[in-house]
Amino acid sequence: MSKSDTQPQSYTPRDWDSMAGFIDSGYKSTGKRGVSRNLLEINPDLAALTGPAFGAESVGELDHDLTRNGRVNGEPLGERIIVTGQVLDEHGNPVPHTLVEVWQCNAAGRYVHKKDVHDAPLDPNFLGAGRCMTDAEGRYRFISIKPAAYPWGNHPNAWRPAHIHLSLFGPSISTRLVTQMYFPDDPLLAFDPIYQSVPAGARERMVSRFSLDVTEEAWALGYIFDIVLRGPSATPEA
Amino acid sequence: MTLKQTPSQTVGPFFAYGLTPEQYLYDFRQLVDGQMRPREDMPGEAIRIVGRVFDADGQAAEDAMIELWQPNAAGRFNHPADQRTERPLIEGFSGFGRFGTGTDPDARFIFDTVKPGAIDDRQAPFITVIVFMRGLLNHAYTRLYFSDDQAAQAHDPVLQSVPAERRQTLIAERRDTATGVEYNFDIHMQGERETVFFDL
Numbered sequence: 001m002s003k004s005d006t007q008p009q010s011y012t013p014r015d016w017d018s019m020a021g022f023i024d025s026g027y028k029s030t031g032k033r034g035v036s037r038n039l040l041e042i043n044p045d046l047a048a049l050t051g052p053a054f055g056a057e058s059v060g061e062l063d064h065d066l067t068r069n070g071r072v073n074g075e076p077l078g079e080r081i082i083v084t085g086q087v088l089d090e091h092g093n094p095v096p097h098t099l100v101e102v103w104q105c106n107a108a109g110r111y112v113h114k115k116d117v118h119d120a121p122l123d124p125n126f127l128g129a130g131r132c133m134t135d136a137e138g139r140y141r142f143i144s145i146k147p148a149a150y151p152w153g154n155h156p157n158a159w160r161p162a163h164i165h166l167s168l169f170g171p172s173i174s175t176r177l178v179t180q181m182y183f184p185d186d187p188l189l190a191f192d193p194i195y196q197s198v199p200a201g202a203r204e205r206m207v208s209r210f211s212l213d214v215t216e217e218a219w220a221l222g223y224i225f226d227i228v229l230r231g232p233s234a235t236p237e238a
Numbered sequence: 239m240t241l242k243q244t245p246s247q248t249v250g251p252f253f254a255y256g257l258t259p260e261q262y263l264y265d266f267r268q269l270v271d272g273q274m275r276p277r278e279d280m281p282g283e284a285i286r287i288v289g290r291v292f293d294a295d296g297q298a299a300e301d302a303m304i305e306l307w308q309p310n311a312a313g314r315f316n317h318p319a320d321q322r323t324e325r326p327l328i329e330g331f332s333g334f335g336r337f338g339t340g341t342d343p344d345a346r347f348i349f350d351t352v353k354p355g356a357i358d359d360r361q362a363p364f365i366t367v368i369v370f371m372r373g374l375l376n377h378a379y380t381r382l383y384f385s386d387d388q389a390a391q392a393h394d395p396v397l398q399s400v401p402a403e404r405r406q407t408l409i410a411e412r413r414d415t416a417t418g419v420e421y422n423f424d425i426h427m428q429g430e431r432e433t434v435f436f437d438l
């Protein structure tokens with residue numbers, strides 16, 4: 001955990017105009033699982049201003065490289081990608097030394113998870129899970145294989161656009177975020193109830209951009225995905 | 239505000255090998271689990287917290303992930319924002335736990351921890367609970383209070399701000415079992431007994 005000179009007294013609220021509703025008519029399982037009553041307001045106290053702190057020791061040498069951390073006897077199949085970006089708060093300040101956890105399906109659209117029954121091949125050399133820490137400037141970077149679309153049972157002919165799941169903490173449990181990163185120009189985005197559950201104007205923030213600068217010659221395509229967490233709403237006087 | 243928040247998305251059904259891999263027997267090192275009391279001699283009362291996450295039909299979710307965040311038995315959070323040195327930190331107690339409901343035959347989450355101390359004179363002891371699952375587009379925060387803290391709860395400002403008829407949804411029931419103290423905390427996403435969730 002990095003030492004900060006000013007401890008916030010509270011964080012800005014969740015920007016509900018940027019968030020999906022808990023119950024979404026297009027995404028079926030929200031109907032019985034989404035919160036149906038109003039959330040209760042709560043005054044921020046130490047329980048909301050604190051949260052777990054993962055140190056550099058949390059991350060192993062290959063954890064950020066999904067093309068290597070699941071190898072058994074060779075390279076995983078698929079298109080190699082580099083995903084990098086900056087984790088910032090709403091004021092534009094970097095969120096340093098925070099944990100980023102990721103998981104995804106393989107290049108055929110199949111998850112290693114035992115409950116994934118999609119009839120696409122598993123890749124013996126790809127697990128699809130990784131983690132890294134942001135650096136002092138809030139930057140993170142991991143290497144992976146481009147995930148593919150996969151079908152799901154939400155409605156007839158339902159396919160999830162290619163995506164990577166991300167989980168972040170930031171400085172407190174108030175700044176906790178679980179989201180999904182999508183790829184630019186994916187035609188499935190227009191038909192995906194999970195992506196579409198987020199209001200237009202906000203959902204586009206979940207789409208990464210292709211970058212030739214991040215791309216490494218003859219090796220991997222580069223994508224940039226910046227992430228914005230809630231920021232301090234006030235800082236105590238010195 | 240110069241930047242806008244990144245929207246939340248569901249954790250989906252397949253989080254386990256990324257977030258709770260060892261619990262689900264995947265070959266990937268796990269950072270955190272339900273064992274929040276790594277030492278037998280950890281100061282404070284050893285407790286187990288068990289519960290299930292129910293949907294509108296009363297079906298227990300087998301693909302939910304629960305996270306707990308709590309102070310230690312002295313009411314101190316292991317975090318730089320809590321500088322109250324008169325309340326000691328306890329070596330080895332992080333205060334954070336994570337558990338998926340997919341490995342228990344009854345879809346329960348199970349945490350072994352210590353009972354938290356009150357964080358100040360006004361509030362009764364509690365644990366912050368975060369719910370993630372397929373079908374939940376934004377994670378949901380709630381609070382777990384303990385059934386044997388009634389006196390302190392009578393003047394707890396948060397509990398008292400909750401409509402009286404819904405307060406019970408935040409109280410974990412204490413049970414003394416052969417193996418120790420257990421608190422049951424079921425979470426109802428909807429229905430008559432819908433748990434109170436907070437806009438934290």
Ligand SMILES: [Fe+3]
Nearest residue numbers: 160163165250
């Ligand atoms: Fe997915």
